[in-house]
Amino acid sequence: MIRTVLGELEPERLGVCDSHDHLFFRSVLLPGQELDDAAAALAEVREFAAAGGQAIVQWTPHGLGRRAEELPAISTQTGVSLVAATGLHRAEHYPEGFVEQVRPRLAEIFHHELTVGIGNSSVRAGLIKVAGGFHRLDEHATFVMHAAAEAHHATGAPIAIHHELGSAADAVLDLLVDTLAVPPTSVILGHLNRFPDARAHRDLAKRGAWLAFDGPSRANNATDPHLLDCLAELIDAGYGDRLLLGGDTTTAKARGVTGEGPGMSFLLTTLRPRITREFGADTAELIFRRNPARAFAW
Structure with a gap:
């Protein structure tokens, strides 16, 4: 099953999926660009649905303004399945003292949010989102990943990085x-478009993990022109069945409906047609429908 904010969903019913995005997100690193407007989130999902979208996997983890209580209504009003996340981001995204406060009970928090609910809501997470460091795993990342692995082994939830x-x-x-x-089939490696090294990508694919390319982006736009080349290398090598694609909207400015864009719908109005032309309809079906149905299943 896939755990959505409205309950468990059979994987084959997930549909066309944005495999990495954010409806609500608040970080001390992005002052003034918070995603905290429920009306704007609803409008963004409606536009995504109008473009043919049927599911969005949110990667906003614990402590970054997930607004879990808003998600069931947005899902109900739009008909789009939403997956929420537990987990913990890099320490610098949080206010001073927050990480030290939650650290002693991190695995317990993850488990609770996967099995009982996020905060005071009954909305359960369907994903564990954690973060690595730049070219290495620091002490914070290592500790968080140990907690994520513990929660995975207790529940079967996938881990996205x-x-x-x-x-x-x-x-x-x-x-x-x-x-x-942790089985590699339960590991989703995110932001690989930001390190467009085809040899490294093939080595990761050989190890059996999911490879997520999160574009288009605003903060990392220099890597966007490499996106299709990265996908082509992996598809040609026989790894089309390991690929995921998401929009990763992390700022109000990047919303399509209320900001400057490109927004979530860009995945379906612009990128999906390009992927279909370049690689064929079957590959587009893999990336947007069949692969997410397997990657996010428990």
Whole structure:
């Protein structure tokens, strides 16, 4: 099953999916660009649905303004399935003292949010989102990944990773898969478009993990022109069945309806047609429908 904010969903019913995005997000690193407007979030999902979207996987973790109580109504009003996340981001995204406060009970928090509810809501998370460091795993990332692995083994929930500028994905697999015994099919490696190294991507795919390319982006626009080349290398190597694509909208400015865009719908109005022309309808179906149905299943 896939755990959505409205309950469990059979994977084949997930439909056309944005595999990495944010409806609500608040970070001390992005002052003035908070995603905290419920009306704007609803409008963004409606536009995504009008473009043919049927599911959005949110990667906003614990403590970053997820607004979980708003998500069921947005899902109900739009008909779009939403997956919420637990987990913890890099320490610098949080106010001073927050990480130290939650650290002693991190695995307990993850487990509670996966099985009982997020905060005071009954909305359960369907994903554990954590983060690595730039070309290495620091002490914070290592501790958080141990907690994520513990929660995974207790529940079966998949683990999605933010890789800083797309780096250190090999170190993540060394820890989560080789040391902590998380199956590679339960690991989703994010932001790989930000490190457009085809050889590295093929090596990661060989290890059995999911490869998520999160574009288009605003903050990392220099890597966007490499997106289709990265996908082509992996598809040609036989790894089309390991690929995921998401929009990763992290600022109000990046919303399509109330900001400057490109917004979530760009995935379906612009990128999906290009992927279909370049690689064929079957590959587009893999990336937007069939792969997410497998990647986010427990």
